[in-house]
Structure formats: structure tokens, C-alpha cells
Amino acid sequence: xxxxxxxxxxxxxxxxxxxxxxxxxxxxxxxxxxxxxxxxxxxxxxxxxxxxxxxxxxxxxxxxxxxxxxxxxxxxxxxxxxxxxxxxxxxxxxxxxxxxxxxxxxxxxxxxxxxxxxxxxxxxxxxxxxxxxxxxxxxxxxxxxxxxxxxxxxxxxxxxxxxxxxxxxxxxxxxxxxxxxxxxxxxxxx
Numbered sequence: 001x002x003x004x005x006x007x008x009x010x011x012x013x014x015x016x017x018x019x020x021x022x023x024x025x026x027x028x029x030x031x032x033x034x035x036x037x038x039x040x041x042x043x044x045x046x047x048x049x050x051x052x053x054x055x056x057x058x059x060x061x062x063x064x065x066x067x068x069x070x071x072x073x074x075x076x077x078x079x080x081x082x083x084x085x086x087x088x089x090x091x092x093x094x095x096x097x098x099x100x101x102x103x104x105x106x107x108x109x110x111x112x113x114x115x116x117x118x119x120x121x122x123x124x125x126x127x128x129x130x131x132x133x134x135x136x137x138x139x140x141x142x143x144x145x146x147x148x149x150x151x152x153x154x155x156x157x158x159x160x161x162x163x164x165x166x167x168x169x170x171x172x173x174x175x176x177x178x179x180x181x182x183x184x185x186x187x188x189x190x
Contacts, residue, residue: 028184
């Protein structure tokens with residue numbers, strides 16, 4: 001649990017396409033009993049928490065159309081969505097496009113500014129770490145009703161990926177270990 005809990009506290013500025021010396025590896029306490037089946041996408045392998053059921057492709061397509069119609073500030077394309085029907089917790093895995101003209105450092109800063117504008121009354125924290133050689137920028141967005149972990153990183157194929165773990169605040173203490181295990185399952189798969 002130390003990995004996820006520390007991420008909410010670690011505040012580092014900027015990042016680069018190549019891991020920087022000031023971005024440190026993060027260790028996660030992965031409990032395999034809290035993980036579902038492995039999924040491979042965009043050169044990444046990960047596991048959603050056990051009991052978080054994958055939505056059908058048609059439902060994911062509907063979500064993608066709704067996001068596009070809503071004029072979301074992010075060019076987000078959901079690829080996988082997992083829902084825990086007992087808690088209302090959700091994991092969304094999406095590709096995201098930020099301005100190509102920006103360096104990875106600038107993309108992270110741009111993304112953080114967009115999040116701050118989108119959630120002005122929420123607590124927003126940012127941290128960066130290395131997970132199996134993957135440079136991950138993590139944003140923790142907290143309100144009285146929800147806790148969201150947003151992970152942003154490049155896949156081995158150069159695709160920018162966003163993992164969102166959304167949990168009702170009341171369910172967060174019971175879900176933290178499963179979320180840490182799921183984040184700890186993320187690895188390159190080329």
C-alpha cells in the first residue's frame with residue numbers, strides 16, 4: 001500500500017520522454033488474489049482488480065461517442081472499461097491525444113493545467129515515477145464524493161495512454177489495495 005499512498009504525497013515537476021534521473025522507481029505491493037485476468041494493449045500488459053468486470057465493446061463505443069459529443073477537453077478514446085458493480089468503482093483505459101508539438105514535459109504540464117481547470121474545487125496532486133521502465137505521471141484528484149487516480153504514460157509503441165481509477169470516496173479505503181495491485185501489474189509487453 002505504500003506505493004499508492006506515497007503517490008498522493010509525492011510532488012515532482014515536469015517529466016521527459018526518457019526517464020529522468022530525478023524520477024525514481026516506485027515499488028508496489030501486488031497481491032495477485034486481488035487481480036483479474038491479464039489484458040494486453042498497445043504494448044502494455046495490465047490487470048484490473050478482481051471483480052471489476054469488463055464492459056462490452058458496444059458499451060465502450062457508446063462511451064467514446066458520448067465523450068466526443070460532450071466536447072471533452074481531452075481527445076480521449078476509451079479502449080477498455082472495467083466496472084465493479086458492488087462499489088461503483090471503475091477503471092478506464094484510453095488512448096489520449098495531446099498536442100504533438102509539445103514535448104512529454106510540456107504535455108504533462110498541459111494535462112495538469114487542463115485537469116485543474118476541469119476540477120477547480122477538487123484537491124489535485126501530481127507525482128511521477130518509474131514502473132518497470134515506464135515513466136508514469138500520476139494525478140490524484142480528490143473530492144468529497146470521489147477519489148480518482150489518473151495515470152498518463154507512453155506505451156512502447158508511442159501511444160499516449162491514460163488509466164483512470166475512479167472510486168466513490170466511501171469505498172476508497174476498501175479498494176486501495178486492489179488499486180495498488182492493479183497499478184503494480186502494469187508492465188511492458190512488446
